[in-house]
Amino acid sequence: MSRPAPLVALFVEAVLLSALAIHARAKRVSRGEDERAIAAVSRLMPAADLSLAGAARHLRFPSLEEPAAAFTDQPGSPDTNPAGGALAPPTDVYMAIGAPSPGKSSPQPLGRGPSLATPR
Amino acid sequence: MSPRSHLALLSFAWGALGRRRGRAVALLGGLALATTLLAAVLFATAALKGEAERGRATQPDIVVQRLVGGRPGLIDPTDLAFVAQMPGVRRAEPRVWGYVFLASLRANVTVVGRREEPVDLGLVRGALMSGRDARPGERGAAVIGKGLADLLRVREGDVMSLPSAREDAPALTIVGIFDSPVALYTSDVLLVGADDARAILDVPAGRATDIAIDLANPEEATVVTRAILDKEPALRVLDKRILARTYRLTYGRRAGIVLAASLPAILALLILAWDKLGGLGPSERREIAVEKAVGWSTADVLYEKLYESALLGVLGVGAGIALAYAWVFLLGAPLLREVLSGWSVLYPDVALTPSIDPADLLALVAMVLAPFIAVAIVPAWRAAIVDPMSAMRT
Numbered sequence: 001m002s003r004p005a006p007l008v009a010l011f012v013e014a015v016l017l018s019a020l021a022i023h024a025r026a027k028r029v030s031r032g033e034d035e036r037a038i039a040a041v042s043r044l045m046p047a048a049d050l051s052l053a054g055a056a057r058h059l060r061f062p063s064l065e066e067p068a069a070a071f072t073d074q075p076g077s078p079d080t081n082p083a084g085g086a087l088a089p090p091t092d093v094y095m096a097i098g099a100p101s102p103g104k105s106s107p108q109p110l111g112r113g114p115s116l117a118t119p120r
Numbered sequence: 121m122s123p124r125s126h127l128a129l130l131s132f133a134w135g136a137l138g139r140r141r142g143r144a145v146a147l148l149g150g151l152a153l154a155t156t157l158l159a160a161v162l163f164a165t166a167a168l169k170g171e172a173e174r175g176r177a178t179q180p181d182i183v184v185q186r187l188v189g190g191r192p193g194l195i196d197p198t199d200l201a202f203v204a205q206m207p208g209v210r211r212a213e214p215r216v217w218g219y220v221f222l223a224s225l226r227a228n229v230t231v232v233g234r235r236e237e238p239v240d241l242g243l244v245r246g247a248l249m250s251g252r253d254a255r256p257g258e259r260g261a262a263v264i265g266k267g268l269a270d271l272l273r274v275r276e277g278d279v280m281s282l283p284s285a286r287e288d289a290p291a292l293t294i295v296g297i298f299d300s301p302v303a304l305y306t307s308d309v310l311l312v313g314a315d316d317a318r319a320i321l322d323v324p325a326g327r328a329t330d331i332a333i334d335l336a337n338p339e340e341a342t343v344v345t346r347a348i349l350d351k352e353p354a355l356r357v358l359d360k361r362i363l364a365r366t367y368r369l370t371y372g373r374r375a376g377i378v379l380a381a382s383l384p385a386i387l388a389l390l391i392l393a394w395d396k397l398g399g400l401g402p403s404e405r406r407e408i409a410v411e412k413a414v415g416w417s418t419a420d421v422l423y424e425k426l427y428e429s430a431l432l433g434v435l436g437v438g439a440g441i442a443l444a445y446a447w448v449f450l451l452g453a454p455l456l457r458e459v460l461s462g463w464s465v466l467y468p469d470v471a472l473t474p475s476i477d478p479a480d481l482l483a484l485v486a487m488v489l490a491p492f493i494a495v496a497i498v499p500a501w502r503a504a505i506v507d508p509m510s511a512m513r514t
Binding site (some may be wrong): 004020023024031035038039041089 | 130131134217232234235246311329350434435440441445449471
């Protein structure tokens, strides 16, 4: 076994990690260019919260939406609602309890195809 | 011992790893996988915290809600007048926003009433992917989040209606679609005129969902909060800094749960390392006996064994960090991201941006590497004190 072999292996690893650090820096710079758009849009949004989990009502204000309600999130507590975890919430239950809207009907069924304005 | 001797021992350790390739690959792979898991959680958590922090600067300093029976109720005009005259309040603006459940998507959509901001999103690069901004006061126009538009399969110019309790809820014409760089904030959003938002969400005129407050001095947020609550305990005040802390706690807790769940894997690795590094096979005992017979000192053998562990450790940890980086920032952290950021129908499709604290990375390396090398010390010492005569006889 030649003497420089372990040094070469360590050098290759250092080069690989340096390349990743450069890539990370480039991505940060690229994301930094979006700052103005983020600032303009987030100013119009209701909360500092991200739209990461929109299925449960409390998740746009995690932990703070309903402080006195049963089963609400608390800072540092485990999620009691599965929408905050890897599992989907029981959407079938939502469907079963969802009453038809008394408002005006949609000109197209939402999410089921192109709208009236979409060229055929 | 001279640097040249150390280099020679390092080379010898490298050769020894090659001679016991199976054991070396098992340890290297185990260490790399354990590091990958830990580093990926660290990377993804830091990236999500960074994104949550990014939009904070332009948020209102405090947000006031009204509680009715412990649940958020609508803001009265008197509430607005009350907080607007508080000392230190520079601007108090009522906001109308809320959620609409779309049965066809089985998801909640966030309907946001357009605030009277002078900025035109159409002129801000990266804000809109196509179309234009909804003008303040414009009726029947909406800017839609990209995730929502994709899910509904609508585009600029399409007309849609949302379920509403009010007959006068308007049909909405999509005038613009938010761009990908802001998808984390807008994926589930329909930005409409304030009057349209009132009609869709059934918020009576003069009332609001909450009040956004900008302070003359943001450092006074705690004082203003206390002053508001002293005079009107039925209001709830959300400090921007508390929201930021909540986010850090939320992601920190979720990362902690994942790390706690992966602790058995780390312990299994250490046990494997102890077993593999501690058990001297016949060939290894013979090799050490020969080394000592030809003049190696106990210190030489000790160093050589420690170099073996260090080489395995450094290469394994480095490979693990590289794999974790690729998993999170090149592949988008499949499986892990759902656990850390939560499940959603309207999941924003945005690549995570590296936001890694070098101190955290060093702590991670120390956490994995230190015990790995530490468990090798005793076996290395046992190997170093082998009696060459008895070892060669057996």
